[in-house]
Amino acid sequence: MQQGLQEQSISHLELKTLQFTGFVYMLKAVLFDLDNTLIFYDELKFAAMFFPGVAVHFADLIPEGKFAERLMAATLTAHKNDGSVTNRELFVSEFIRGTNLIPAEVWQRFQQYYDGDFDNVKQLVHAPGNARQVLESIHDRNLKVVIATNPILPFNAQLKRLSWAGLDGFPFDLVTHIENMSFCKPQLGYYRQVCDLIGEKPENCLMVGDDPANDMVVAKIGMKTFQTVDSLKHSEKPLEFSKQVIGNDTDGIPPADFEGPLACVTEAVESLLY
DSSP states (O other), rough: OGGGEEEEEEEEHHHGGGGGGGGGOOOEEEEEETTTBBBBBOOHHHHHHHHHHHHGGGGGTHHHHHHHHHHHHHHHHHOOSSSSSHHHHHHHHTTTTSOOOOOHHHHHHHHHHHTTTGGGGGGGOOOOOHHHHHHHHHHTTTTTTEOOOOOOOOOHHHHHHHTTTTTTTTTEEOOOOTOSSSTTTTTTTHHHHHHHHTTOOGGGGGEEESSSTGGGGGGGGTTEEEEEEEEHHHOOOTTHHHHHHOOOOOOOOOOOEEOGGGHHHHHHHHHOOO
């Protein structure tokens, strides 16, 4: 798509391109990524505030110098989950590996952080401003609306992050989080599990996100894709740290069906409905 899509609406003709394939789409649900799609922040500044903030809640159990290392190891392990347990179970088991820590107590301490001090991170976050309008327009069309964010944070943390995007109280059909998922992005198992949970086939869904490796990868199982470009205005190196840790493999991923700012998702949805 043309570069001008970052600043103006996608034309009606450009949005109709998918309908010339001869395949009739039955759009039932729209999935939205969160980080770099509905909220934006400097990831390095986020990490500088996040890690010490959580570590305080474990100061009597884990030396400060070891906490971040243990947390990263647990997070990376959860990202490789094969679906046999929930991401929470795998995360906690790796976090306490080699210690006498009690899983329930460890989880309670993480929850205490997200219930309280996690609010401090809000000052680093900003949102595009039109997210609620876009999502409400889709909900008004009787389509399911899903937050398909990488499920490495608990539900209470995801709800706070959604409120920072101006989406508190929105009637989502599903919000993925560390407790209700057994896969992470970019595994296709993650997207299959989302579809199972909402009772829809991949080919009846549209995925909206900024990242080819983690979001547009779902095209491999037949889901339509919309790659947002809003993050290009907010950061020169968006989520670079995550890409270094998790990976950024785009091999074999088809180009997005649509590309443009978040504001144009409604038009893309219209083109798939009619």
